[in-house]
Amino acid sequence: MSSRLSKYVMWMVVAFAAFSRYGSAQDNVFTGTEKGVDRIRVAAADFKPFSADSAALKATFDSVLYADLAQAGIFDLVSKSLLPQLTPGAPSEMNVTQWSANPTNAAMVAFGSLGIKSGRLIVNGWLFDAKNTQYPQVLGKQYAEDANDNSAREIAHKFADEIILRLGGGIPGIAETKIVYVHGGSGSKEIWMMDYDGANPHPVTHLGTVSLSPRISPDNSRIAFSSLGREGFQIRVFSLLLNRMIAFPAAAGTNLSPAWSANGAQIAYSSSRSGDPEIWIADSNGSGPRRVTSFRGPDVSPVWNPKTGSQIAWISGRTGLPQLYTMDADGAGVTRMTDGGYATSPSWSPNGQFLTFAWDRKYGPGAPGGQDIYVMEIASKRWIQLTHDTGRCDFPSWSPDGRHIVYASNAGGRWEIWTMLADGTQRHKLSTNGANDMPNWSWK
Numbered sequence: 001m002s003s004r005l006s007k008y009v010m011w012m013v014v015a016f017a018a019f020s021r022y023g024s025a026q027d028n029v030f031t032g033t034e035k036g037v038d039r040i041r042v043a044a045a046d047f048k049p050f051s052a053d054s055a056a057l058k059a060t061f062d063s064v065l066y067a068d069l070a071q072a073g074i075f076d077l078v079s080k081s082l083l084p085q086l087t088p089g090a091p092s093e094m095n096v097t098q099w100s101a102n103p104t105n106a107a108m109v110a111f112g113s114l115g116i117k118s119g120r121l122i123v124n125g126w127l128f129d130a131k132n133t134q135y136p137q138v139l140g141k142q143y144a145e146d147a148n149d150n151s152a153r154e155i156a157h158k159f160a161d162e163i164i165l166r167l168g169g170g171i172p173g174i175a176e177t178k179i180v181y182v183h184g185g186s187g188s189k190e191i192w193m194m195d196y197d198g199a200n201p202h203p204v205t206h207l208g209t210v211s212l213s214p215r216i217s218p219d220n221s222r223i224a225f226s227s228l229g230r231e232g233f234q235i236r237v238f239s240l241l242l243n244r245m246i247a248f249p250a251a252a253g254t255n256l257s258p259a260w261s262a263n264g265a266q267i268a269y270s271s272s273r274s275g276d277p278e279i280w281i282a283d284s285n286g287s288g289p290r291r292v293t294s295f296r297g298p299d300v301s302p303v304w305n306p307k308t309g310s311q312i313a314w315i316s317g318r319t320g321l322p323q324l325y326t327m328d329a330d331g332a333g334v335t336r337m338t339d340g341g342y343a344t345s346p347s348w349s350p351n352g353q354f355l356t357f358a359w360d361r362k363y364g365p366g367a368p369g370g371q372d373i374y375v376m377e378i379a380s381k382r383w384i385q386l387t388h389d390t391g392r393c394d395f396p397s398w399s400p401d402g403r404h405i406v407y408a409s410n411a412g413g414r415w416e417i418w419t420m421l422a423d424g425t426q427r428h429k430l431s432t433n434g435a436n437d438m439p440n441w442s443w444k
Helices: 007-013 052-070 096-100 149-167
Strands: 040-044 075-077 108-117 120-129 137-146 178-183 190-195 211-216 222-229 232-239 244-246 255-260 266-271 278-283 299-304 311-316 323-328 342-348 354-360 372-377 382-385 393-398 404-409 416-421 436-441
Touching (some): 040 149, 052 075, 096 120, 137 149, 178 211, 190 211, 211 255, 266 299, 278 299, 299 342, 311 342, 323 342, 372 393, 416 436
Parallel strands (some): 040 108, 255 299, 393 436
Antiparallel strands (some): 120 137, 222 232, 255 266, 266 278, 299 311, 311 323, 342 354, 354 372
8 A cells, every 4th residue: 555545545534625616715714813813922931940950841841831832823922032131930020010111012921930849840830911010910820740851841831721721712722732643654554642742752553554544532532543454444442541442343344534523422434334435423332333324426534513513524425526515413404515626634623613624626637736725614615725835735633722723744745744823824844754644633
């Protein structure tokens, strides 16, 4: 099997969508991270050490906290070159007037102290309103973990998420979330996991075969995916709590692209057990499978509406090239969303208002263009194109805060995992060793 899978398996695995009849991209598709929106200007001071042996952990903490706030998509983060020279380590040392004045001109200031005591990393963090000289404190937190680099990263993620929650309209941050993906070349493909920022990549499965389309359960306890075995491609489930595979019954035919329902009680997937690939739904343990589509042509790559839990978007080739459809979870209310081109890999936004997908709008022999990431507003069917001239892009997946999208791209000649804001800005490459594909963002 090739490094990108055969054309048939690609058709079966990806979730399709395309759109052309509505003309060029519209400007009034709002995903919550648009350019021109005023962002809170935040300064993140390097934390003040209170023990001499904490220099390395402090460097990790400072850099991770700054990166988390910079990537949040809602802040105008002050460059560290513009910060006052004196670093406060406690509220009594903070002069908010100094931080609100030019050139810093911060509206909010994150600061604190860090050190090692009895083998524990102790971090005291505060968030102050630099414009409020009378009652400036917005947040105060203390953390204590084993003194190691991972703990420094985790504490920085936790503090960043607290700040984002307070200043981001009550939406939890994503600094503590995970991304699962497929890693492997032309031979075996295993399921891997990494932190949201690309740190700590590590294998989850060691099956020595081809595993595809990993999806994390809403409670972050299990990963469903499709894996090639003696009985062909079957849905498999790995327990992150037990650190092992758990039972999911095999079925006839090819079974691919599982997707968890919003409450984690059901899994939708594509199965050819009845001859033609159709969308099926089973309980999370694989029991009670029932077919919800019945039409000639492949029906593949279902995704649930995480807001309602009662709708499914999927891809169907019933009219020729793959198109995006939505339906009720019982198969009723089928609505065709797209027309034209060749699209793949839908993912539903957490608020239920948008679908992101990969789309080759001018698909065909000799046609210009390529496969890029798009977002469609479901109610109006308006769309925006997020990537441009960055190689082939595929498998987008929303972050749980709805402000970011992770996807795969071969922009550098090798397939890697990238993230960007949901308006297409702030693109970052997360993986660097090649042969990384099919990312999925955890629900929380």
